Amino acid sequence: MSRQNLRDRIYDTLIQRIRAGAFGWDDRYVDVSVAAELGVSRMPARDALMRLAAEGYLVPTTRGFVLPRLTPAEILEVFELRRLLEPRAAALAARAMTGGVLAVMEKAVEDGTAAVIAGDGPVLFTASELFRNAWLSVVPNRALVQSIRRYFVQVQNVRLITMREEHTLAVIVEGQRDLLAACRARDAVAASDRMLRFVIEGETAFRRSIPGE
Amino acid sequence: MSRQNLRDRIYDTLIQRIRAGAFGWDDRYVDVSVAAELGVSRMPARDALMRLAAEGYLVPTTRGFVLPRLTPAEILEVFELRRLLEPRAAALAARAMTGGVLAVMEKAVEDGTAAVIAGDGPVLFTASELFRNAWLSVVPNRALVQSIRRYFVQVQNVRLITMREEHTLAVIVEGQRDLLAACRARDAVAASDRMLRFVIEGETAFRRSIPGE
DNA sequence: CTGCCAGAAAAAGAATACATTTCAAGAAAT
DNA sequence: ATTTCTTGAAATGTATTCTTTTTCTGGCAG
Numbered sequence: 001m002s003r004q005n006l007r008d009r010i011y012d013t014l015i016q017r018i019r020a021g022a023f024g025w026d027d028r029y030v031d032v033s034v035a036a037e038l039g040v041s042r043m044p045a046r047d048a049l050m051r052l053a054a055e056g057y058l059v060p061t062t063r064g065f066v067l068p069r070l071t072p073a074e075i076l077e078v079f080e081l082r083r084l085l086e087p088r089a090a091a092l093a094a095r096a097m098t099g100g101v102l103a104v105m106e107k108a109v110e111d112g113t114a115a116v117i118a119g120d121g122p123v124l125f126t127a128s129e130l131f132r133n134a135w136l137s138v139v140p141n142r143a144l145v146q147s148i149r150r151y152f153v154q155v156q157n158v159r160l161i162t163m164r165e166e167h168t169l170a171v172i173v174e175g176q177r178d179l180l181a182a183c184r185a186r187d188a189v190a191a192s193d194r195m196l197r198f199v200i201e202g203e204t205a206f207r208r209s210i211p212g213e
Numbered sequence: 214m215s216r217q218n219l220r221d222r223i224y225d226t227l228i229q230r231i232r233a234g235a236f237g238w239d240d241r242y243v244d245v246s247v248a249a250e251l252g253v254s255r256m257p258a259r260d261a262l263m264r265l266a267a268e269g270y271l272v273p274t275t276r277g278f279v280l281p282r283l284t285p286a287e288i289l290e291v292f293e294l295r296r297l298l299e300p301r302a303a304a305l306a307a308r309a310m311t312g313g314v315l316a317v318m319e320k321a322v323e324d325g326t327a328a329v330i331a332g333d334g335p336v337l338f339t340a341s342e343l344f345r346n347a348w349l350s351v352v353p354n355r356a357l358v359q360s361i362r363r364y365f366v367q368v369q370n371v372r373l374i375t376m377r378e379e380h381t382l383a384v385i386v387e388g389q390r391d392l393l394a395a396c397r398a399r400d401a402v403a404a405s406d407r408m409l410r411f412v413i414e415g416e417t418a419f420r421r422s423i424p425g426e
Numbered sequence: 427c428t429g430c431c432a433g434a435a436a437a438a439g440a441a442t443a444c445a446t447t448t449c450a451a452g453a454a455a456t
Numbered sequence: 457a458t459t460t461c462t463t464g465a466a467a468t469g470t471a472t473t474c475t476t477t478t479t480c481t482g483g484c485a486g
Contacts (some may be wrong), residue, residue: 004477005439030467041441046468047263054267056359062448063467077356084297084357143290144297147360217447218469243437254471259438275478276437 006044011051013038018057018067018153019129021122021160028064057153068154072210075158078151079203085148086199087192090179092144093135094191097183104134105180112173121163124172128159131176135183162205171201219257224264226251231270231280232342234335234373241277269366281370285423288371291364292416299412300405302357303392306348307404310396317347318393325386334376337385341372344389348396375418384414 014034017023035045049065052058058065070078108131115123132152139145162168175198182190227247230236248258262278265271271278321344328337345365352358375381388411395403 007439032467043440043442047439050260050264051267054264060468074356077354080301080354081298081356081360084301085294088293088297141290141293143287143294143364147294147363150360150363151356220469245437255438256470256472260469273438 006040007047007051010034010038010040010044010048014048014052015057018052019156021125021156023067025067025069028061028066029058030064056150067157070154070157072206075154075206076203078154078158079199079206081151082148082155082199082202083196085144087196089139089141089144089148090135090182090195091188091192092141093139094183094186095188096138096140097135097186098138101134101138102180102184105131105176105183108134109173109176109180112176116169116173119166119169121160121169124169125156125159125163128172128176129156135179158202158206162202162209165205165209168205171205175201219253220260220264223247223251223253223257223261227261227265228270231265232369234338236280238280238282241274241279242271243277269363281367283367283370285419288367288419289416291367291371292412292419294364295361295368295412295415296409298357298361300409302352302354302361303348303395303408304401304405305354305357306352307396307399308401309351309353310348310399311351314347314351315393315397318344318389318396321347322386322389322393325389329382329386332379332382334373334382337382338369338372338376341385341389342369348392371415371419375415375422378418378422381418384418388414 014029023029029049031042031046031049034049035042038045049058050060053060053065056068059068108127112124112127112131115121115127136145136148159172163172175194178194179191179198182188182194227242236242242262244255244259244262247262248255251258262271263273266273266278269281272281321340325337325340325344328334328340349358349361372385376385388407391407392404392411395401395407
């Protein structure tokens with residue numbers, strides 16, 4: 001769905017890169033560079049960057065836009081948010097689940113399972129994103145989904161760290177499989193419970209990975 | 214707090230107007246007009262307007278920026294978010310409450326009480342905002358606070374509607390008074406419960422105000 | 427009288443040019 | 457050798473101008 005105006009096209013391009021993890025912590029986005037690379041003038045690039053900053057995906061510095069560097073404490077704050085929002089969202093999704101979305105989720109779980117066996121973190125990362133986008137798409141509360149999406153970039157950044165451990169990979173796919181089962185059964189309660197457990201497991205794994213804790 | 218760059222100054226000016234209700238439902242903000250009025254060029258005005266749009270204060274149309282017209286369904290979605298987040302936030306605030314913030318809250322409740330007696334909606338509106346900003350400022354979870362702040366613009370828009378009823382005004386101040394008491398006692402449980410009740414009361418009042426429901 | 431089409435005007439999108447700020451590297455002085 | 461000041465490059469902020477898109481209006485035809 002290519003939009004008409006350059007601003008949104010550049011926004012889409014950049015956010016894809018950020019989500020894909022193609023953008024490092026030491027890299028900087030500068031409007032002129034982005035504009036030159038994508039063959040437009042500064043203004044659309046600037047608009048896109050400022051929008052990304054307003055949404056929390058980037059932070060503006062006096063020397064380019066960079067990824068927000070989160071302290072462990074801030075990441076734990078996000079986990080608290082996840083505990084509050086995602087169980088409910090999963091419950092709503094399970095209740096409103098459709099066959100088409102279910103199929104997408106099944107495919108993602110299959111790919112994720114294969115990735116775990118192969119020990120391939122990046123592939124599992126992509127599959128997780130597909131899985132998540134699938135069930136979020138049927139949640140009948142746009143405000144709730146938007147809130148979840150807003151912080152989820154940061155969740156992905158954390159995953160890139162914690163997913164280096166063998167055990168974590170298995171936990172992720174296991175959670176997805178159970179959530180899929182709950183959605184297939186339209187069981188909102190089971191979906192809620194499993195999602196809460198999933199978030200807590202993620203938090204536990206993260207706490208383990210903090211050096212000084 | 215006069216910022217350095219024009220963009221933020223204009224942003225502050227416009228958001229004040231919006232919050233004060235000085236901007237009507239049929240009015241439009243156009244960058245050239247704003248720029249001419251405030252004596253700057255189009256770009257800072259444009260940046261400010263786009264930021265306001267990104268934050269949900271305005272919606273961009275092909276003929277200027279206007280106030281968002283939320284459907285009742287969308288507003289109810291926000292109420293669901295509030296039920297999920299605000300009780301927890303209130304609990305955290307009560308536990309972490311400080312004397313200085315408590316004083317601000319007390320002052321806001323006093324002003325609000327006077328406003329209810331005088332039947333002055335706008336003054337209560339301002340007092341509510343002060344009250345809310347006060348307790349939010351001590352919540353030790355910035356991600357949570359940010360999520361709440363993001364949707365709160367829409368809450369305020371709803372309040373401007375529902376606060377026309379006499380009864381609603383009293384309910385708001387009553388809720389604030391109880392919440393203040395819970396915070397003073399550092400009682401997180403009471404704060405959580407009262408906040409949940411408060412949100413539900415607001416939702417109920419709103420449902421009543423919907424014509425076709 | 428009504429409906430449709432064309433043209434004008436208004437507003438946003440985009441590009442370019444100009445100004446200001448900030449960081450950092452290097453030189454000079456202590 | 458270290459610190460501080462100067463200077464310049466890099467990046468952001470602001471302004472102006474041109475282009476594109478959309479809407480409103482007026483006139484013409486059915």
